[in-house]
Amino acid sequence: MPRHANTPTAPERSSKSARVRALLAGGLVLGIGIPATTLAAWTDSEYLTTSVGTSRFDLESRSASAPTFASHVNAAGALALGMPGGFSPGASRFAYADFRTSTDSTVGGTVQLTGQTITVTSGAAFTAGDLSYRIASVAATASCDATTMAAATTWLGSTAGAFTAIGEVGTTNLTVPVAAAAATPVRLCVEARLSASAPSSYQGRSFDLAWVFTGTSAS
């Protein structure tokens, strides 16, 4: 019977078997070697932790009409400043607003006047500049009137007591400081004035005045 051409001879089979055993042995060495290294050392861990928090800054205000400090963040919930009585030529109306941070505020900062608007609710619009205002930072318990304003030295949004037209915001003396944790409220006295040359046709008109103050924390 003739030998098949692909059938290995006995020495060939022996050589192949040896190669397979060598590969298996190598695999064992590689497979066992790594865990053997791990098992050769002790392991231990250290965990570090710290309590990290953010600062808190919450501005509050009050007025004679609303004497309890609270947040008034938008027009719908605005702080009410009472300005009773009618404007007449050359006459002023006064109202104060006190500012502070909330009791849980951890940082102080500054208060800046960032907006002023007028909404006429009855009658025609006014000529620009006929209505104007100025704001002074005064003593915390000072009354807000002509005498206080005449003696004021610290102004917000103006210099030396200059008036700013209603609808505009001044560009000088932009901020006043406020302390953290409700300390040392700041009183801002607002004076609104009608020009002495205002025409008689203004009689009886009604309007709302609004001021927007932006507080910025120190850190």
Place this chain on the structure above:
Amino acid sequence: MRRRLLLIAAVLALVAVPAGSATGAGWSDTEVATAPAVSMATIPAVTGTVCTATRAGQTTVTWPAPTSSVALGQPIFAAQSTALLGPLLDTLLPLNPANFTYTTTGSTNTVVFKAGLLDGLLGGLVGANFYYAIQNVSAVGDWRGPALQLHLSIPPLVGTPTCVATP
């Protein structure tokens, strides 16, 4: 290649800086304060008048003192004869502010004025009006209230004068 890396680095720097600035600016909070329903003063009109006149043309007008949010000055008067001969009568016996007497007692104001003598004798018509204005009106412009019109009619020789006030 190097220029491309520098460009990318510059872009990243621009993106990163605003975020850092915002953090550095701190927290912000808004407070809104409003003075609602602020109003302009209204100068009141003269109302509630009682007007009496005599044959001699003496006319007395009384009315309650008005309330106002602003200080008012004395009423301001103007009067003239309105009969056909009125201008002539006014020339002969002119009505002028000096002819008026204004007094105030408590809450009642009174003004007395006298028409020209010939108005009383020949009959005539006298028109007057008066109104309030802000005190020191000349200093603050022309802020005045609505004028009250008085029409005094004196029949010739006999009859009772009439005085009608028209707002």
